[in-house]
Amino acid sequence: MAKAKKKKKFFDVDIPLIKKQTQLYSYELADLDNKIITYDLTRILRGKSMMIQFRVKVSGDKTTTVPIQLKLMPYFLKRMMRKGTNYVEDSFIAKCKDAEIRIKPLLITRRKVSRAVRKALREKAREELTNYVKTITTQTVFEEILKNQLQKTLSLKLKKIYPLSLCEIRILKVIEKKSE
16 A cells, blocks of 8 residues: 655745745644744845844744844954944843843944943943833834834933944844743
8 A cells, every 4th residue: 555645835924023924845834833934134124134033833824933033143243343443242131021031232332442431331231221121022122123223222322421333232032931
């Protein structure tokens, strides 16, 4: 008796964060659940090289995605660095309404600055970001980073300490979702 061979098909997947739709190749729709997609946002963000990862969620016959990580590419950061400037990096965990996230901001100053100024920038950025994200959901954080709203407001607050040439969120990663 011959066995029936399964054939892979394309399934449509909605990506509501960037208002796009993509297709994934699989045997069944259920196989796509919890699959991770990596999407390049360079063209959407007009040259700002960014990669985003989504986790696919299947409910019934609909498939949507939930963002889990946002990452600026190293070659973009290397291009932004200039001779005669300093950079400030940090990494910390912040709590959102619905999850715990790791945020890694990157700040580039206009000129060389002292260690005390860099420390003040790092501490103020950490304080502002943790206070801000505790009131909103992770979905909103991802949307605001893609629209450059979060970076703009942070840059304006840090400008009082020292003016920056670049204020970016280098990595944003969802560590732990709160169960509902």
